[in-house]
Amino acid sequence: xxxPTRRRVRGDGVDLAVYExxxxxxxxxxxxxxxxxxxxxxxxxxxxxxxxxxxxxxxxRGAGASSRPFGAKHYAFEHLMADLRAVLDAAAPGRTVHLxxxxxxxxxxxxxxxxxxxxxxxFTSVSGPCLDHVGHWTRRALGRxxxxxxxxAAAQGMRSWYIYFFQTPLLPEALWRxxxxxxxxxxxxxxxxxxxxxxxxxRTLPRDGAAGVGLYRAxxxxxxxxxxxRRTDVPVQVIVPxxxxxxxxxxxxxxxxxxxxxxxxxxxxxxxxxxxxPDAVARWIAEHAAGAAGxxxxxxxxxxxxxxxxxxxxxxxxxxxxxxxxxxxxxxxATALAFAxxxxxxVAADLDLVEARRTADLAGRAGPAAHxxxxxxxDAEAMEGFAASVLRDHGVPDVVVNNAGIGMAGPFxxxxxxxxxxxxxxxxxxxxxxxxxxxxxxxxRGQGGHIVNTASAAAFTPSRSxxxxxxxxxxxxxxxxxxxxxxxxxGIGVSAICPGIxxxxxxxxxxxVGRDExxxxxxxxxxxxxxxxxxxxxxxxxxxxxxxxxxDRAVVPVAAEAxxxxxxxxxxxxxxxxxxxxxxx
Amino acid sequence: MSxxxxxxxxxxxxxLERFRAVQRLSYACADEVAAxxxxxVTEREACRRxxxxxxxxxxxxxxxxxxxxxxxRSAFTGFRVPTQFLPSGTRLEEGMPYVLDMAPVKGGYCAxxxxxxxxxxxxxxxxxxxxxxxxxxxxxxxVRERRxxxxxxxxxxxxxxxxxxxxxHRKYPGRVIGHQVGVIGGVLPKRVGLPFGVxxxxxxxxxxxxxxxxxxxxxxxxxDRSRHAPTPGLWAVEPHIGFRGVGVKFExxxxxxxxxxxxxxxxxxxVRRWAxxxxx
Numbered sequence: 001x002x003x004p005t006r007r008r009v010r011g012d013g014v015d016l017a018v019y020e021x022x023x024x025x026x027x028x029x030x031x032x033x034x035x036x037x038x039x040x041x042x043x044x045x046x047x048x049x050x051x052x053x054x055x056x057x058x059x060x061r062g063a064g065a066s067s068r069p070f071g072a073k074h075y076a077f078e079h080l081m082a083d084l085r086a087v088l089d090a091a092a093p094g095r096t097v098h099l100x101x102x103x104x105x106x107x108x109x110x111x112x113x114x115x116x117x118x119x120x121x122x123f124t125s126v127s128g129p130c131l132d133h134v135g136h137w138t139r140r141a142l143g144r145x146x147x148x149x150x151x152x153a154a155a156q157g158m159r160s161w162y163i164y165f166f167q168t169p170l171l172p173e174a175l176w177r178x179x180x181x182x183x184x185x186x187x188x189x190x191x192x193x194x195x196x197x198x199x200x201x202x203r204t205l206p207r208d209g210a211a212g213v214g215l216y217r218a219x220x221x222x223x224x225x226x227x228x229x230r231r232t233d234v235p236v237q238v239i240v241p242x243x244x245x246x247x248x249x250x251x252x253x254x255x256x257x258x259x260x261x262x263x264x265x266x267x268x269x270x271x272x273x274x275x276x277x278p279d280a281v282a283r284w285i286a287e288h289a290a291g292a293a294g295x296x297x298x299x300x301x302x303x304x305x306x307x308x309x310x311x312x313x314x315x316x317x318x319x320x321x322x323x324x325x326x327x328x329x330x331x332x333x334a335t336a337l338a339f340a341x342x343x344x345x346x347v348a349a350d351l352d353l354v355e356a357r358r359t360a361d362l363a364g365r366a367g368p369a370a371h372x373x374x375x376x377x378x379d380a381e382a383m384e385g386f387a388a389s390v391l392r393d394h395g396v397p398d399v400v401v402n403n404a405g406i407g408m409a410g411p412f413x414x415x416x417x418x419x420x421x422x423x424x425x426x427x428x429x430x431x432x433x434x435x436x437x438x439x440x441x442x443x444x445r446g447q448g449g450h451i452v453n454t455a456s457a458a459a460f461t462p463s464r465s466x467x468x469x470x471x472x473x474x475x476x477x478x479x480x481x482x483x484x485x486x487x488x489x490x491g492i493g494v495s496a497i498c499p500g501i502x503x504x505x506x507x508x509x510x511x512x513v514g515r516d517e518x519x520x521x522x523x524x525x526x527x528x529x530x531x532x533x534x535x536x537x538x539x540x541x542x543x544x545x546x547x548x549x550x551x552d553r554a555v556v557p558v559a560a561e562a563x564x565x566x567x568x569x570x571x572x573x574x575x576x577x578x579x580x581x582x583x584x585x
Numbered sequence: 586m587s588x589x590x591x592x593x594x595x596x597x598x599x600x601l602e603r604f605r606a607v608q609r610l611s612y613a614c615a616d617e618v619a620a621x622x623x624x625x626v627t628e629r630e631a632c633r634r635x636x637x638x639x640x641x642x643x644x645x646x647x648x649x650x651x652x653x654x655x656x657x658r659s660a661f662t663g664f665r666v667p668t669q670f671l672p673s674g675t676r677l678e679e680g681m682p683y684v685l686d687m688a689p690v691k692g693g694y695c696a697x698x699x700x701x702x703x704x705x706x707x708x709x710x711x712x713x714x715x716x717x718x719x720x721x722x723x724x725x726x727x728v729r730e731r732r733x734x735x736x737x738x739x740x741x742x743x744x745x746x747x748x749x750x751x752x753x754h755r756k757y758p759g760r761v762i763g764h765q766v767g768v769i770g771g772v773l774p775k776r777v778g779l780p781f782g783v784x785x786x787x788x789x790x791x792x793x794x795x796x797x798x799x800x801x802x803x804x805x806x807x808x809d810r811s812r813h814a815p816t817p818g819l820w821a822v823e824p825h826i827g828f829r830g831v832g833v834k835f836e837x838x839x840x841x842x843x844x845x846x847x848x849x850x851x852x853x854x855x856v857r858r859w860a861x862x863x864x865x
Contacts, residue, residue, distance in 0.1 A: 333749055341829060355747075362749045365709045366829055505746065537751070 004046070006065075009058070009090045012082030013074075017065035018058040020091060022050035027121075027293065028092040029053040029285065032084075034103020034128060035216075036176075036184075036209040038064030040199035041102065044278030045285070052286060053098070056091045058083075060105070062211035064204055075214030077111050084112055088119055098289040100124040102274050104215055107131060114230040122292035123232075124285050126239045127271055130258075131219065135227025137254060159245060166216040176209035184209075191245070192270040200275065235261040235292040237308065239284060241269040256310050263288065263308035268448060268491035280446050284308075300395025303345060307398075315343030315367075316550065323347045323390060323397045325377050325434055326404030328355030330504030331454060333362075334542035335401050340367030342546065347390055347397070349373045350404070377404045377430030378422075387437035396445040399549055402434035403454040405473075407510030409523070412467040414514025420468050427472035428479075435483055439492060448491030450549045453480045457500040457562035460569040462580035473498075477555070484554055493552040498566070499541045500559030501534045534559075592767045593819040595840050604766075604819060605850050607689065608696035608838055612853055614638045615685050615700035622704060624679055628653040628672040631685065639689045646775040647782040648688035648695050648766070659684045659701070660827030661756040671780060679705045682831045688821075690782065693768045697821035699836030700854065709831045711862075716748045717833050718859040720824040721848070728839065728846040734811035738762050742807070745826050753825040753832050763805035763822040765792060766838065815841045819849070 004019035039057035059066040101109030106128025141153035307319025326332035328350030340363035350356035353374035363370035442449035456473040480496035507527035635651035688697035792803035823836035
């Protein structure tokens with residue numbers, strides 16, 4: 001770990017402890033800590049950024065090794081901003097810097113980018129809203145008293161209990177001094193999964209906590225009561241932890257009106273994201289800084305920036321990477337196109353490269369340029385290579401649709417061992433490989449994702465006519481349910497889609513075992529005609545797949561018969577067993 | 586009036602020439618009206634312009650009055666009832682595809698044409714339009730091979746499927762990809778019955794009966810009635826393909842003789858457009 005060098009800078013009547021690391025000739029990133037932290041809350045992030053940036057941090061007045069003036073008035077914004085200017089003048093004279101703030105550091109950051117925008121090239125806000133904006137937001141929520149606005153305002157009001165508490169004189173200081181810090185450290189470990197380590201929480205926590213109460217007393221009430229009209233043209237990125245106990249994710253609502261260049265990144269995390277997700281935070285700060293400075297970006301980086309950007313005409317999957325197997329036709333192609341039309345960059349994989357290319361061409365016209373890859377999902381080695389090439393060329397996918405599958409019908413005893421192997425290799429192992437390889441990438445990246453597995457209504461519909469196919473699909477359904485349970489914690493959703501009778505082209509390639517060629521063709525023809533008569537198009541399934549990803553649905557029966565079969569399988573398995581004896585092919 | 590009077594005599598060059606003239610007139614109308622389309626024009630207004638133009642050029646009756654479909658209506662998105670085919674108040678915008686479709690009658694001779702275009706640039710439309718070109722070649726080849734009409738229909742659909750598009754002709758009444766045309770006459774007045782000309786309805790109605798007796802149909806679709814070798818005559822063929830709210834079609838007359846087939850005219854706007862694209 002590169003040790004930061006420490007020096008003292010004279011702020012607005014106080015001495016500030018400033019820490020620097022990384023090459024000074026690199027662009028400067030200034031990291032501001034919140035309450036009741038010190039600069040050390042950023043240790044992990046700073047270390048990751050130091051290779052590419054000149055990283056500057058300082059202990060805000062009242063915290064860590066900086067002066068601790070007594071009395072709330074010393075903690076008003078004007079003094080804080082003067083401190084910040086002093087640090088900028090000392091550490092990055094004449095340069096614009098990339099600013100990132102957490103909690104109160106972010107609140108100060110907002111004040112800084114709104115009042116002295118020429119000093120900053122970009123701003124990353126983590127869990128600390130602009131107070132003026134909160135004021136406007138609350139007024140709007142209360143001014144239009146719908147149940148939702150009121151509920152959100154009330155929820156944020158509950159989360160802000162500590163703000164009111166900090167307005168009470170003396171009691172908070174007394175509690176900090178009385179040793180509440182040990183409980184705080186414990187709560188951090190249990191509630192947020194952030195264990196104590198040297199430096200954080202700081203040894204000075206009782207004193208920092210007591211002094212920092214001044215931040216709330218000096219600034220909060222005035223700004224929330226009479227919010228100023230604060231705007232900025234500095235490119236702003238807001239990292240929104242969705243499980244933050246103190247700041248409601250809804251607070252970013254309406255922000256785009258005041259910040260024209262706004263990006264949002266959501267992360268499934270609690271309040272102390274810089275400690276719990278340092279990799280993601282460091283990567284996002286670097287990406288945002290590079291994007292704002294117009295620096296060189298990889299394909300994955302520029303897509304991630306596009307994805308985060310808030311614009312009026314933004315499509316819901318803008319900047320997402322979506323991998324679809326079996327994308328050469330039917331449900332796979334329709335799904336690839338549905339995601340592309342919503343702004344996703346698509347990787348269309350199929351055994352048939354010509355058809356995959358066709359899908360990529362069409363997807364590229366409905367959305368961003370798409371890619372075609374030939375891959376046999378049944379081939380473990382090929383799938384490893386495929387996953388590696390996606391990672392190398394395009395980055396980690398946000399959505400993976402394991403859709404490739406084959407149909408097979410006929411009596412059990414007419415299925416040879418090879419028939420079984422073929423069905424299971426494609427329908428089950430294809431899904432296993434796809435889920436295994438891409439879930440690993442998603443977990444490694446730590447930004448969640450979604451895996452969609454195309455099962456079938458046959459998964460809960462026993463039938464004497466489809467023993468191998470239905471078995472493989474039932475396995476896919478169960479695999480999806482198990483995987484969903486496991487990946488939940490990583491923010492990765494898993495959905496199993498059970499389409500039903502869909503005119504997808506699967507019947508035209510299905511095998512009817514135990515028949516000669518002519519009878520095979522006849523079976524295919526008959527099934528194809530029946531499926532066409534049902535008239536359910538793959539586009540309908542594709543729409544449901546998109547919705548399943550958006551709403552994180554576990555099992556999605558699509559057509560009416562799939563719903564009916566699922567219901568009957570639950571209500572009366574006996575009836576299903578009777579129906580299974582019908583010989584339909 | 587015997588049946589032969591109504592059907593086009595495909596062995597009579599003079600008669601074919603008169604059909605060709607009406608078809609050319611229709612395409613000239615489509616070209617000119619398309620050139621006047623600008624953002625904000627409604628389908629109804631476009632149809633009015635086509636009607637006026639054709640009337641001014643001697644058209645005196647209709648198989649059906651002009652249609653115009655703008656935007657995703659060009660792909661029949663959400664079409665469930667026949668009234669949705671009628672011109673609506675949908676306004677044209679930059680980048681929108683459109684389809685014009687008209688079937689005028691002049692002195693008893695008729696045409697039925699489809700004309701696709703786009704206002705400005707649309708990359709999807711370019712793709713779909715380029716793919717549509719293959720169907721003109723395919724249909725002619727299969728008809729020359731004397732494959733049954735139902736077969737041709739199935740092959741067209743299979744190609745659409747491979748291309749990744751949707752066949753929009755299945756949305757037409759009777760799921761037709763084509764219908765027979767002939768000389769329009771009869772005692773009924775030259776009136777329009779929402780939106781088909783009554784004399785055309787009379788003709789097609791009579792044809793439905795007489796052809797049914799022979800086990801054939803003047804309508805060409807994928808059904809059992811079309812399971813027969815191509816019937817000699819003039820056929821207005823209209824493959825219509827769509828991709829996500831973008832629809833493109835052509836409709837023009839195919840001459841089917843006892844043992845051959847050819848397109849009535851090869852000097853048409855879409856044929857020239859495809860040739861230019863191929864050359865580029």
